[in-house]
Every structure is written in C-alpha cells, then in structure tokens.
Amino acid sequence: AQKITQTQPGMFVQEKEAVTLDCTYDTSDPSYGLFWYKQPSSGEMIFLIYQGSYDQQNATEGRYSLNFQKARKSANLVISASQLGDSAMYFCAMREDNFNKFYFGSGTKLNVKP
C-alpha cells in the first residue's frame, strides 16, 4: 500500500489566492512526522513545514500552514496569498519515528497564474 498519496498531479491558482494541496498517509506507527517540500524548476528540494503526530496544533510557517487531521490521516498544505514564485512541485513526506526511512508522495505541480 502507498504510504503517502497525493491525488492532484497538477493545480492552478490565481496569484494572491489561497490554495490547498492534498496529502493522505498510511501508517500504524503512533509516532511519526509529516513534511512538505518544495521543488522549483531548478531542482533543489526546499523544506517548508513539519508536523509531528503528537502536536496538538497545526503547524504554521509564514504563508504555509499544515491542516493536520489525524483521524482522517491527512496532512494538507495550505499556501495563503499565492505568489508567482510559488510555482513548483510540492512533495508530501512521512517518517515513522521507529525508522530512519522517509516516504514521499508523487508530488503536485502548482502553477500560479498572474
């Protein structure tokens, strides 16, 4: 079974609007971490935000927030006030705390329109 599922291969959003990128995960480990990375066309992977499975509040980092719904096993990334520079691939990832491995989704390509 897929550990991380991103069901949106591509999305468009108008500049200055908010956008939600979906991510669901599958684990039986009670302790885990969820990550979002951004990959611009240049290829580097940029860490955006982290959510721990025991964190009570949703993580936020500037314009990025993580909508964590533990019972539904979803960890959606919300980008507020989209900018042209947000156009990139976005990957959701999970690490189970008992292991060192990370699992990545297939990614969502976001295009921000002016």
Next chain:
Amino acid sequence: DVKVTQSSRYLVKRTGEKVFLECVQDMDHENMFWYRQDPGLGLRLIYFSYDVKMKEKGDIPEGYSVSREKKERFSLILESASTNQTSMYLCASSVGTGVVNNEQFFGPGTRLTVL
C-alpha cells in the same frame, strides 16, 4: 550554512559503464540517503545508510550499490549502467532517530543520462 553537495549536476554515460555518484554533507549527520526521481513517480529510495559502513536497501536497490567509508560521504554506484537508469538522482542527509523534527537536507541533484 548547512550543505549537501553532489559531485556532478549533469552526467552522460554509455550503457555498460560503471558510474559513481558522490555525495558529501558537512552537518555531521548520521543518516544519508539516495533517491531517484522520475516524472509521476515522486522520489523513490534506492539505499540509505544510518552509520559508517552500514547500509540498508530501499525500495528500488536493483542495479545499484552504495559505499559509506566516512561519515560525511555516501557514494552511489551503478555497476553496469543501463538506459532505464536515466533519471535525476538526489542525495539527502538527516540526523539520527531521537530528534523530533529531523528533516532531510537535499543536495542539488545529478541528472544522469545513459545512452
């Protein structure tokens, strides 16, 4: 500034050649990883290492081997390159378990083309 570096950004090799991809990190991280990235498939783990001389197979180890003789260096080896190994290869490192937010730090990637 933390850094993961990879020996080449672009590499072109011929079928059957032995290929070495080098990765170096300067953060004293215990864990190092090799992924390949293909369109629509995301990042797939080839091998990872949690200590010097230790290695574990990832999801797609066939056709690859690795070497970690020093903590800061993790090498990916294609013993006999084939055209289906044409891909983007990403190296990453992270601290060991026990750290809550042990994000992975990535290198710039090596785009390998096998002709």
